[in-house]
Every structure is written in structure tokens, then in C-alpha cells.
Amino acid sequence: MMASAPHGGPRAPRIDGERLWRRHLELARHGALSAGGVDRPAFSAIDAQARRQLVDWGRAIGLVPSMDAIGNLFLRRTGRRPELPAVATGSHLDTQPTGGKFDGAYGVLAGLEALASLHEAGLQTERDLLLVVWANEEGSHFAPTTMGSAVFSGQLPLAEALAAQAPDGGRLEDALPAFLAAHPEVPRQDTAPPLHAFLEAHIEQGPVLEAAGLPLGIVTGIQGLRWLEVDVRGQEAHAGTTPGSVRRDALRQAVQMARALFAHFDALGDSVRFTLGRWRVEPGSPNTVPGRVRFTIDLRHPREAALADGEEAIRQLCETHAGPCTVAVERLSGSAPIVFPEGIRDLLDQCADLWAFPRMALVSGATHDAKLLHGVTTTGMLFVPCEKGISHNQLENATPEHLAAGTQVLAEALLRLADA
Ligand SMILES: [Zn+2]
Structure with a gap:
């Protein structure tokens, strides 16, 4: 010493x-x-x-x-x-x-x-x-x-x-x-x-x-940090004429992703910090089915391996809940x-x-x-x-x-x- x-x-x-x-x-x-x-x-x-x-x-x-x-x-x-x-x-x-x-x-x-x-x-x-x-x-x-x-x-x-x-x-x-x-x-x-x-x-x-x-x-x-952005793409449609069964509603899928993500990280306890801080809904009109939703993830943990596992889980859960939409997860930044x-x-x-x-x-x-x-x-x-x-x-x-x-x-x- x-x-x-x-x-x-x-x-x-x-x-x-x-x-x-x-x-x-x-x-x-x-x-x-x-x-x-x-x-x-x-x-x-x-x-x-x-x-x-x-x-x-x-x-x-x-x-x-x-x-x-x-x-x-x-x-x-x-x-x-x-x-x-x-x-x-x-x-x-x-x-x-x-x-x-x-x-x-x-x-x-x-x-x-x-x-x-x-x-x-x-x-x-x-x-x-x-x-x-x-x-x-x-x-x-x-x-x-x-x-x-x-x-x-x-x-x-x-x-x-x-x-x-x-x-x-x-x-x-x-x-x-x-x-x-x-x-x-x-x-x-x-x-x-x-x-x-x-x-x-x-x-x-x-x-x-x-x-x-x-x-x-x-x-x-x-603790280390990863910032990710999830980009969910569906199709804009008329809110009054388009039946739910044929919609490709980006917000509906994004909400399902968010619920699955919260459940996953809540179960890991207090050492992980998980935040969905910014949501952007397009076109953002009351009577149009959202065609695109992007939301950010701030993930923090004291161990690098846990951050890597967390990012992998995020990618899988988003894919699983994409439904009729497509999803891409991009890493914006990070620090070990x-x-x-x-x-x-x-x-x-x-x-x-x-x-x-x-x-x-x-x-x-x-x-x-x-x-x-x-x-x-x-x-x-x-x-x-x-x-x-x-x-x-x-x-x-x-x-x-x-x-x-x-x-x-x-x-x-x-x-x-x-x-x-
Ligand atoms: Zn300070």
C-alpha cells in the first residue's frame, strides 16, 4: 500500500x-x-x-x-x-x-x-x-x-x-x-x-x-451506464375506420415492451437502475394510430457483465413483443x-x-x-x-x-x- x-x-x-x-x-x-x-x-x-x-x-x-x-x-x-x-x-x-x-x-x-x-x-x-x-x-x-x-x-x-x-x-x-x-x-x-x-x-x-x-x-x-433507444415502426391509420385486428400500432407494441422490460428489471432487485425517460410518438395526433414510437432506456449497474446481460434482455424482450411491428434497438452511449x-x-x-x-x-x-x-x-x-x-x-x-x-x-x- x-x-x-x-x-x-x-x-x-x-x-x-x-x-x-x-x-x-x-x-x-x-x-x-x-x-x-x-x-x-x-x-x-x-x-x-x-x-x-x-x-x-x-x-x-x-x-x-x-x-x-x-x-x-x-x-x-x-x-x-x-x-x-x-x-x-x-x-x-x-x-x-x-x-x-x-x-x-x-x-x-x-x-x-x-x-x-x-x-x-x-x-x-x-x-x-x-x-x-x-x-x-x-x-x-x-x-x-x-x-x-x-x-x-x-x-x-x-x-x-x-x-x-x-x-x-x-x-x-x-x-x-x-x-x-x-x-x-x-x-x-x-x-x-x-x-x-x-x-x-x-x-x-x-x-x-x-x-x-x-x-x-x-x-x-x-456504476456503469448504457443509454439505448428503442425504435418501433408500425403503420399510421385512421383511428375510427381501422379495426384493431389489422392495425400495426407502434404505441401498443411499445407499451407491451415497456411492461415486459419493467417486469424483467424489477425482478432483478435494487442493484439495477432502469429508466424509460423520453418517449416520442408519431404523428402524435389523437385520431391517428401511431406509426412510430421511439423511447430511451437508461440502464445502470455496478458490474459490466450485468449491463451486457441487461442489454441482451432488452433486445430479446423488444423482439418478442414487436407483434406486427418492427423494432430496432440502438446503443446511444455508455460508460463502464x-x-x-x-x-x-x-x-x-x-x-x-x-x-x-x-x-x-x-x-x-x-x-x-x-x-x-x-x-x-x-x-x-x-x-x-x-x-x-x-x-x-x-x-x-x-x-x-x-x-x-x-x-x-x-x-x-x-x-x-x-x-x-
Ligand atoms: Zn457533484
Whole structure:
């Protein structure tokens, strides 16, 4: 293992949970919405304001900022051996259009608080520590999601990211220069800093930890995803004159497919996530038998083999229920599940033990920047509960105690990684 096994009690100083909470509220003023949420679009002036606030907080504890070509922001705390790859932590500051105060912001502020506690204790680490704000994690204005970490990890070419177009037609390559210029005292860093490890703290965005009554989750991995589209073709016909026996009703067959699919995936239990999210019915007229129906499938599971079996079952069930129509199933996109290394999960678990926080292991249902970093360096994730599992919603909430617990364990793990 890359880090020394924890022994002899905690080494990290105690973090300041009250300051951590206060900073969540202060940061949430940048893009505040009336119902308590936040609208902070990636690459906007508001996004830049929030980052300037963070840079100010970072400078006050000696962190040195820099930014790369896609707008990933790095705040560095120099160690005794700056020639070694750094230990990084962080998340994102952009939000959904009606997002909350904690999604992304927590991982950034937890990292800041961990570094602040080291600063105040006068502790210098062997390796540099790096607090990272990944650009455009949400991808809700300029797709795709996790854009900054995808460019950083080499999984998305910069030119392709710059060509991204917003729904209003605006192009990222036109919007980005103003955003970068809004950080006037942050120098450019065009080579990716080498990393020894990356840890991301995040609210769970699901109900598991709250239901279990636990303050902490050690994330085992991130589930994989397949997007499919089912295209059912029949024949348009007059709704009044065409008897049912001779119709080729695309919607009737699509509904039968949907019922069979729900029955199939319901029987597999909670580890599979199956969603029919978008339906298009043509011609969409009340008195015409639908001639064509297309619907999308979002299928998620922590194991690749289960995704493959699921896709096979979808194809077979759709064929079986096509009746007098024809059906085609197309894969639109997908991403493989990942499993974080056992060593880093053990380290997080042992650090939780040192601070006597009960916890459980769980799979992440949502994608995070850590998924992209997994391809680059040894990566791990910590979850804290959020109220009722609600996220991507203005009502998103978490308790100061849970946020502090995750931050304390993060600080302990960062310290041990940075001294290894
Ligand atoms: Zn997030």
C-alpha cells in the first residue's frame, strides 16, 4: 500500500466544522435562488465569482493558485518534496440550474478545510497537496458532464471540449476566454500536474446512508451506464375506420415492451437502475394510430457483465413483443463501471476508524470527477448523507455534523497519503 497503515491514533488536526458550514452558506450566495438553492452555470460570471472567493480563502492559508486551458483550478500547498507527485482532492463548483448548496461545493470546501487545519497546526507534508476545482462537472449548459476532469485525464480532447455548443447556440470557445480572464491573478498552468492520489468527498445524492443512520460512506466504485433507444415502426391509420385486428400500432407494441422490460428489471432487485425517460410518438395526433414510437432506456449497474446481460434482455424482450411491428434497438452511449482500488478504500476505512465514525461501503449511483481521475491516479471517494437523498434540487440539505465527519476523515487520509 502507498500509505502507511494508520496506527497510534489520529495524526490530522481537528477540522473546524463550524467554519466549514459557514463557508457553504457564504459560497451559496454566488448564484443564490429564492428557494434556498443555487444556479451557478459552469463558465459563467457567477462561477468565476465563486472561484475568486475560494482563491481568496486559499491565499489566506498560503495556497498558490493556477488554472489550465479548460478552466480547472488548482490551489497548491507546498510540501517538503515538491518534486514528488502531489496528493489532490476536490470536486466542482458549478451547479444544475436549480441545484443545491452541497453538490460539488462540499468536496471543494472539505478539501479547503482539511488544508486549513494543516496550516493552522503548522504541519508540513512530504508531498504537495493540491485542492482542485474541476470545471463544468454538471455539463448542463455545455455538454458533456465532467468536462474538466475528462480533459485533464486525456479522455476528452481539448479541441472537442471547446467545440461544445450550449442550447442557445453559444460556443464554449467563445465563452471561455472571458471566464479565464475573470481570474486575473491566477497564472496559467498548461501541463497537467502529476498526481500521487486523488480523493473526492461528496454528498451521497441518494437515500442509503440516511436510511442506515450512518455519517459516512466509503465508495467502492461508480456504476456503469448504457443509454439505448428503442425504435418501433408500425403503420399510421385512421383511428375510427381501422379495426384493431389489422392495425400495426407502434404505441401498443411499445407499451407491451415497456411492461415486459419493467417486469424483467424489477425482478432483478435494487442493484439495477432502469429508466424509460423520453418517449416520442408519431404523428402524435389523437385520431391517428401511431406509426412510430421511439423511447430511451437508461440502464445502470455496478458490474459490466450485468449491463451486457441487461442489454441482451432488452433486445430479446423488444423482439418478442414487436407483434406486427418492427423494432430496432440502438446503443446511444455508455460508460463502464469502475471499482476504486482496495488500498485506498482500506485507508479511508482505517481513517474513519481512527476518528470513531461508523460507516458503510456503498456504490455511487451518480457519475463524479473521481471516475475520470480513476484512469490517471489512485483514486477514492467518501460520501456523507444528504437529507432524504434529495439532490439536483434547491431543497438539497446536509447536516454540519455529517459534513464535518467526512472532512475529518478526508484530512486524515490526505495527511497520510502526502507523507507516504
Ligand atoms: Zn457533484
